[in-house]
Amino acid sequence: MIGTLNALVDLVERSSGEEIDVAAFARDHATTEYHLRRMFSALAQMPLSEYVRRRRMTLAGADLATGAPDLLTIAVRYGYGSVEAFGRAFRAVHGTGPAEVRRHGGPLSTQPTLRFRLSVEGSTPMDVTIATRPEFILAGHATQVPLIHEGVNPHIQEHIASIAPEEHVRLKALSDTDPAGILAVTAEIEPDAPEGSLLTYLHGVALDANTTPPADLDVISLEAGTWAVFSSSGPFPETLQRLWAATATEWFPSNPWRLRPGPSIVRYLEFTGTHATCELWLPVERG
Template identity: 30%
Template sequence: MDWVKQLNESINYIEENLAGEISYETISKIAGCSVYNFQRMFSYIADKPLSEYIRSRRLTMAAFDLLNSTERIIDIALKYGYESQDAFTRAFKSFHSVLPSSVRNETVQLKSCPRLSFQITIKGENHMNYQIEQWPAFKVMGILHKVKTSTAFEVIPEIWENAWEDGTMKRFIENFPDYRPAGFLGIAAGGQWGDSEEMNYILAVTSYVDDSQCKHIPILDGMKEFSYSAATWAIFEANGELPSATQKVYKQFYTEWLPNSGYELADLPVIECYMQENRQEVWIAVVKKQGR
């Protein structure tokens, strides 16, 4: 399925369920990626988190209901997912800067969040340095963290900070193999294709590549080994200050590169490689679209 079509179908699902339950798992299945990757992709394309977009769309539609219907405020609140009129009133005032009751009793100015529509755009403002590689199977050693997809953006930076403080990074440095994917790895795995609200985030280094010249690095105490199959990887250079350097790559990847590449996302983790002197790589597994 066409990538842009998938994204627009995910928006269709959101619109059809504003007055009901919206499942992040269903959204990600429609888009053909994990919950975490869809949230990340959405934030780069829309310049706002998925949760904020859904909340803003619901409050936009709630304002229309107040203007154009005689429904009770409590019924409108329940319709758009608020458990009480007080909770709805607080959210409504925070978004529109007026009380819901004022909409019917006064002439007020309201805010509108328009429905998103994805289109292919070719800006050509910044080039991307990348390569497509058929990479053999490989293994990494590291520490797995269970992370709720809804809080991943807040929790993952804390994982890195704690790893420097508790000596994990020092142990990596002392036993650092010179294998690719190179450097310290941040791997977003699990929760694939919308099957879970929880994902695995693995802090690791590459311990083995399926090559006759490669020696298997022994797994350090307290760490686990994770294996990944041979695959096609789009590897993007993301050099520069963090986090802006990687954020820029993701935004260009989802908005420009992927829609025009002839590839689609593969069901494998996204790997971020952190090396010395502000050098980074982003590894994204892809497969050729059928018929291309």
């Protein structure tokens, strides 16, 4: 996967103004667009689309600072159909407009070319179980929250706090299949969504596919498939977030599995508010 990601970076460099067919590239490298975008985003700490935009605006800034052709020519060179669209993208990256850079040479914000390397320094020990599950249902209380990569998500906290204590008891009693108990489910988010993007968070439980969930609960139906189950124990949420990162930097690059579309599930085995022992369930398939 590390080699594939570097080949993708090289493709970005060769395609300064052309649309990149990420799906075709993924097929040519025996993977899927979903997994490729998830791995790129996790390792680069930005979506592929954002990296492409930053690199193109970096090159465009150099063109402008060195007195290159008119703005429309530069806009077309980097894949924009109008000076206005190019100007908006340019300002979003550099914080200043193309005309100002042409006159004053800057200031410019540079996005270096990425190069991915696999490092085992400070590696995170991971206990992993591969579980094949029949179809099942996730049922609970769902809401839309913004994606936050680091620290506690206050929107999720607010949602959980709004659920009455007796409802937590009812939910736990409904659980009748693995993963057992109360679950934190993240769903309906693009594989390389930037921070702040909306996602569906469901606080609920897993039900057998033949169980009819109560009508007042939100439901996510899941097909039969394979899950990688990672165990984690330590300060919350730092340990869980480090585990998330380690799946991308260490586990997936060295194992014959890739992510498939589907929600991620956190099962809390013990939770004190500052310390958590939990399982992270990720939907996977053989690479």
